[in-house]
Amino acid sequence: xxxxxxxxxxxxxxxxxxxxxxxxxxxxxxxxxxxxxxxxxxxxxxxxxxxxxxxxxxxxxxxxxxxxxxxxxxxxxxxxxxxxxxxxxxxxxxxxxxxxxxxxxxxxxxxxxxxxxxxxxxxxxxxxxxxxxxxxxxxxxxxxxxxxxxxxxxxxxxxxxxxxxxxxxxxxxxxxxxxxxxxxxxxxxxxxxxxxxxxxxxxxxxxxxxxxxxxxxxxxxxxxxxxxxxxxxxxxxxxxxxxxxxxxxxxxxxxxxxxxxxxxxxxxxxxxxxxxxxxxxxxxxxxxxxxxxxxxxxxxxxxxxxxxxxxxxxxxxxxxxxxx
Amino acid sequence: xxxxxxxxxxxxxxxxxxxxxxxxxxxxxxxxxxxxxxxxxxxxxxxxxxxxxxxxxxxxxxxxxxxxxxxxxxxxxxxxxxxxxxxxxxxxxxxxxxxxxxxxxxxxxxxxxxxxxxxxxxxxxxxxxxxxxxxxxxxxxxxxxxxxxxxxxxxxxxxxxxxxxxxxxxxxxxxxxxxxxxxxxxxxxxxxxxxxxxxxxxxxxxxxxxxxxxxxxxxxxxxxxxxxxxxxxxxxxxxxxxxxxxxxxxxxxxxxxxxxxxxxxxxxxxxxxxxxxxxxxxxxxxxxxxxxxxxxxxxxxxxxxxxxxxxxxxxxxxxxxxx
Ligand SMILES: Cc1ncc(C[n+]2csc(CCOP(=O)(O)OP(=O)(O)O)c2C)c(N)n1
Numbered sequence: 179x180x181x182x183x184x185x186x187x188x189x190x191x192x193x194x195x196x197x198x199x200x201x202x203x204x205x206x207x208x209x210x211x212x213x214x215x216x217x218x219x220x221x222x223x224x225x226x227x228x229x230x231x232x233x234x235x236x237x238x239x240x241x242x243x244x245x246x247x248x249x250x251x252x253x254x255x256x257x258x259x260x261x262x263x264x265x266x267x268x269x270x271x272x273x274x275x276x277x278x279x280x281x282x283x284x285x286x287x288x289x290x291x292x293x294x295x296x297x298x299x300x301x302x303x304x305x306x307x308x309x310x311x312x313x314x315x316x317x318x319x320x321x322x323x324x325x326x327x328x329x330x331x332x333x334x335x336x337x338x339x340x341x342x343x344x345x346x347x348x349x350x351x352x353x354x355x356x357x358x359x360x361x362x363x364x365x366x367x368x369x370x371x372x373x374x375x376x377x378x379x380x381x382x383x384x385x386x387x388x389x390x391x392x393x394x395x396x397x398x399x400x401x402x403x404x405x406x407x408x409x410x411x412x413x414x415x416x417x418x419x420x421x422x423x424x425x426x427x428x429x430x431x432x433x434x435x436x437x438x439x440x441x442x443x444x445x446x447x448x449x450x451x452x453x454x455x456x457x458x459x460x461x462x463x464x465x466x467x468x469x470x471x472x473x474x475x476x477x478x479x480x481x482x483x484x485x486x487x488x489x490x491x492x493x494x495x496x497x498x499x500x501x502x
Numbered sequence: 503x504x505x506x507x508x509x510x511x512x513x514x515x516x517x518x519x520x521x522x523x524x525x526x527x528x529x530x531x532x533x534x535x536x537x538x539x540x541x542x543x544x545x546x547x548x549x550x551x552x553x554x555x556x557x558x559x560x561x562x563x564x565x566x567x568x569x570x571x572x573x574x575x576x577x578x579x580x581x582x583x584x585x586x587x588x589x590x591x592x593x594x595x596x597x598x599x600x601x602x603x604x605x606x607x608x609x610x611x612x613x614x615x616x617x618x619x620x621x622x623x624x625x626x627x628x629x630x631x632x633x634x635x636x637x638x639x640x641x642x643x644x645x646x647x648x649x650x651x652x653x654x655x656x657x658x659x660x661x662x663x664x665x666x667x668x669x670x671x672x673x674x675x676x677x678x679x680x681x682x683x684x685x686x687x688x689x690x691x692x693x694x695x696x697x698x699x700x701x702x703x704x705x706x707x708x709x710x711x712x713x714x715x716x717x718x719x720x721x722x723x724x725x726x727x728x729x730x731x732x733x734x735x736x737x738x739x740x741x742x743x744x745x746x747x748x749x750x751x752x753x754x755x756x757x758x759x760x761x762x763x764x765x766x767x768x769x770x771x772x773x774x775x776x777x778x779x780x781x782x783x784x785x786x787x788x789x790x791x792x793x794x795x796x797x798x799x800x801x802x803x804x805x806x807x808x809x810x811x812x813x814x815x816x817x818x819x820x821x822x823x824x825x
Binding site: 207208211212215233234235236237238239240263264266267301302303304305306307473475476478479480481484485 | 535536537587588593595596597598599601613614615616617646647649650651652677678679680684685686750751807808809810812813814817
């Protein structure tokens with residue numbers, strides 16, 4: 179196994195699947211000759227040519243519409259949105275069209291588009307280069323929403339996304355692009371969509387999280403251990419469809435749950451998780467479910483460190499559910 | 503043109519150049535967090551347009567139009583504090599670079615959502631029109647942004663209602679790495695104006711005279727109630743898209759060719775032709791702009807770093823208190 183960063187793993191997933199499946203076509207801004215602003219597509223334009231690696235105009239709605247048209251006719255488009263923040267001009271194509279094709283045509287028109295987008299904060303990018311839009315897409319029936327936290331999952335989940343019969347929003351935590359390093363299986367490798375991963379076993383508190391917050395949870399768990407508290411961490415990996423049994427299992431074991439994400443709190447994905455936990459595990463709970471999230475504000479540029487959940491805030495929540 | 507005006511224009515070109523260069527240096531020193539988008543090489547566009555405006559005209563600058571802020575009257579100190587993400591910046595640290603805007607000087611804050619400001623500029627111009635106000639709105643955008651649907655929608659509105667707006671395209675041949683031939687299938691993007699029912703015009707964005715002449719025509723047309731203009735200025739950015747982009751997608755020769763058309767040097771050549779003592783002017787103005795920028799940096803560095811509570815301010819007119 180080779181040690182890779184998350185961005186290298188993404189690149190390997192794209193290259194491998196393009197090699198195996200001639201229907202896979204990439205499109206996006208600056209992804210061709212330039213290799214993408216985060217270099218996710220480096221070398222692919224040279225290797226697979228401009229027809230399969232399309233440098234698009236600055237036009238997100240057009241990119242998504244083009245991808246849908248390709249997908250309806252047998253191609254496997256993977257659209258890159260340069261930053262998840264720039265997905266909103268394409269929101270209509272995604273929410274009104276892409277998510278609804280299969281449903282409204284009673285199964286005649288599946289549109290298996292993968293949308294890759296660097297998501298989240300941590301690079302001092304300010305309001306328009308740091309947002310976490312996952313809740314909008316989870317809220318839209320018909321979409322699969324994925325967010326890896328490790329290089330191996332980055333590769334395996336992206337390969338599965340490119341084989342999924344349904345559209346996938348594949349959010350890549352950009353803060354981890356180069357900081358997450360790990361062993362990645364070589365050759366053909368996939369990780370099933372819809373399956374969570376227990377990052378760390380524990381008995382006292384369940385932390386349920388995903389993406390760039392997984393390492394934060396690990397930091398908090400290590401600190402908690404020093405206080406004699408055993409934290410279990412579940413990395414959801416696929417937000418929707420949710421591996422709700424994995425959440426049940428963990429919470430019913432520990433009786434205490436902290437949900438952790440960097441997106442704003444109100445109507446964030448954590449709100450759905452907390453509801454599911456109380457609906458399904460009510461009699462196991464020893465404390466109310468606690469949320470650690472970003473603020474209910476736009477992403478505040480110079481106050482990024484304060485906005486983003488960190489080890490301290492997570493640890494406070496862990497202590498909070500223990501002492502309830 | 504009067505000598506005073508010629509010298510004033512030179513001052514603005516030099517001030518912007520000094521500001522841009524200083525920001526690049528500060529960025530290298532790690533003093534600015536986040537993206538810095540240099541407009542070095544494009545100074546004549548913003549000077550030529552903004553110098554033709556009145557204080558109550560509105561501008562909608564794009565992400566590298568730092569110079570437009572300065573010429574339109576923004577306080578250099580506050581502008582630098584904004585770029586530093588400090589409390590005295592226009593957005594008090596809530597957002598980066600040129601995103602603050604300066605209401606008192608009729609400067610709309612740039613947004614990262616390229617192209618999104620154009621319909622807003624059209625709406626502003628609509629208000630001027632129905633209130634019979636003698637004011638114009640200038641919407642700056644890159645040739646890359648011209649591909650966005652919002653840009654089309656803005657121009658269509660403006661054409662229908664003959665709005666007093668100038669759509670000012672800074673065509674610098676690259677949208678990040680994407681060259682024009684992958685952006686649109688025409689030579690001049692301003693050709694599109696015909697399809698919206700108004701005039702398109704092209705000028706050399708590195709030649710201050712050419713920009714001023716074309717801008718004046720467009721602005722006069724707007725003031726006279728004759729509707730919008732799509733004015734395209736061909737220019738070039740010397741730096742990468744942002745300071746961490748090494749711009750490997752373009753050739754050194756191309757850069758050198760454009761540097762030989764430098765807008766600031768061109769104006770110096772003109773001043774020389776007018777038989778002014780250019781050496782003396784250069785020195786005098788150089789000292790003046792350096793002092794302004796030095797002071798701005800000192801002001802920004804002394805301005806408080808937002809500590810957190812600011813993040814919660816300015817979201818609603820009446821803050822929502824949590825239950
Ligand atoms: C809607 C949107 N999509 C993508 C981006 C990412 N992006 C930032 S600048 C840029 C290129 C802009 O080119 P242009 O409009 O020509 O202006 P220039 O930077 O050349 O001045 C891109 C693609 C963005 N800011 N907004």
